[in-house]
Amino acid sequence: MSILSSEIGAYAGKQVSLHGHVQTIRSMGGLTFLVIRDRAGIFQAVVNGGEPATLVKDVTLEMPVRIQGTVNQLPKRTDAFEIAAEKLELLSEHLSPPPVEIAKSSKMDAISLPTLLDYRPLTLRNEKVRSIFKIESVFCNAFRTFLNKDGFVEIHTPKIVSTGTEGGAQLFRLDYFGKPAFLAQSPQFYKQIMVGVFERVFEIGPVYRAEEHDTTRHLNEYVSMDLEMGFIENEQDLLTLQTRLLQSMFNSVEEFCAAELSLHDAKIPKFESIPQIQYVDAIELLLRKLSWKNEEAEPDLDPEAERLLCEYAAKEWQSEFIYITGYPRTVRPFYAMPMTDKSGKLSLTKSFDLLFRGVEVTTGGQRIHEPNMLIESMQGRGLNPESYLDYLQCFRFGMPPHGGLAIGLERLAKQLLGLASTKQAALFPRDRNRLTP
């Protein structure tokens, strides 16, 4: 009978079989204790004589083993159980010892980021490192479940594309059977096209940015949680939706990842609504009240500004989130729906960013759905509509008022768990200097 570590208490006095990786070996002469990790947790096995005692000398840390024996209560404790090994099976040949200690999370926390990533196949096994990805899995599940219930259809758009989306971000070039091609920096055009098909769509997938940034916030490949919906009134519909969506995602993590959260001393943010501030008001607030150091003639929000705004939101509104709305057209892509400023000029956009604990985690907004306005917007930026004909098709045949947003999964996890770097929240991060493992 093969069972999991979590079930061991129900089998006191019975013969069972368990398997897992050896995480700790404590040898006491004739008596050896093994702490073994399976997919449900850990359990202790005690080897006391017999054939297992001979075999246990060849056990190394992280070796996969199968153990058969009797479940016993630990001496002096009624709440804990161990398995007395009667049969020990080494499921691997002799192994070399691991280069870093992975059983203790305190040791793992001390390891430098390059080492942590160089030995990723090993370090991912540490419970604290692993927990990051359990939480991301629950985030994705909750994102899916919430949107599915709300009438969204999950889609998968191509990652090999012929043209870029926004012009700004750099693209990775590919050789596609002799033709130039690129890795998609965003599913933007395709998810908009699919609004004409399903009205509401979402996608969780990788996006690629060939920018040579090297910071704790950036990855050159990251997971984007995208959604796009039709027949909206304005961008406020998206803000409301995302607020509910995030509540649902955080509630799920709280429900299913209590142990993982406590490893990181992380607290789930609680909120009923998320405060909003207009971009121009944010700039004014920063310059007048928040002692923001900025010498630009036309200041733009930088990471320092984002931190200051979040500190302000926490103090004034008791919110760990803040929506920045009404970004100028100059800092938004051509497809962002224009909006009038205080002087009546169409200089702003119905777009927004969401800041969470000092870092931008979401960008979104209403899009232009009228073909002529879209073409004018392209031309206003020196883009040639001829090279966007496939995208423009859907507008020529009719698109509803629509909009969407994209959440950066790794950044969301980083901010929730208080990780030092976004790279820790990617299984095998790709950055300026790293293409392996």
Place this chain on the structure above:
RNA sequence: GGGAUCGUAGCUCAGUUGGUUAGAGCGCCUGCCUGUCACGCAGGAGGUCGCCGGUUCGAGCCCGGUCGGUCCCGCCA
């Protein structure tokens, strides 16, 4: 692309004013240990001090170059 900073054992680090054989903790190996859970005790292995050159009687340490990393900014999620 701009700036700052760091390279010493498998990992994390110390290394005095330039001085003889470069250290610590953890890990690893050997031995002892029958209730450990950061097990304990005794012993041991492990280093081209990133690399190249220079100054010096003498360089881990000073100087120049080079390679690699980390962080910040720009840009973005």
